[in-house]
């Protein structure tokens with residue numbers, strides 16, 4: 001099984017890329033965390049935000065492999081503790097389907113992505129900038145993996 005982070009936004013600041021890769025590179029071979037960046041639509045003065053969101057959503061869903069489980073990152077989703085996330089990760093691994101984690105852009109996720117979601121995950125009740133979400137998500141999943149494998153990274 002693989003984890004795929006499908007996120008709106010390219011050209012992240014260096015600190016985001018460095019921090020994200022610091023965690024992403026730690027995942028084991030049998031559970032890689034792959035990143036697919038979806039270019040954000042141009043948000044000019046008279047931009048049609050609804051259309052931009054729809055286009056971003058279409059591109060995100062097109063990047064999801066057939067049969068994969070879609071988890072959307074949403075402020076109003078469910079809060080999972082690290083041990084709960086570790087349980088979810090173990091269940092997902094047993095189930096064998098790839099897991100796609102969808103992170104929206106400045107206006108959030110397209111309705112089509114939310115409709116396709118099999119689980120809504122909130123990292124916090126606070127709204128975070130989408131570059132920050134990548135970093136917190138990668139660390140949280142890495143910690144969950146470390147709990148599920150008794151790796152010493154996670155200490156109570």
Ligand SMILES: C[S@@+](CC[C@H](N)C(=O)[O-])C[C@H]1O[C@@H](n2cnc3c(N)ncnc32)[C@H](O)[C@@H]1O
Pocket residue numbers: 072073074075102103104105106107108109121122123124125126127128129130133
């Ligand atoms: C800047 S936020 C979008 C804010 C937008 N006003 C909204 O309500 O969705 C960009 C993306 O980051 C993710 N995000 C931001 N904060 C989050 C949180 N606390 N938990 C989970 N995902 C979050 C969501 O996927 C969101 O679509």
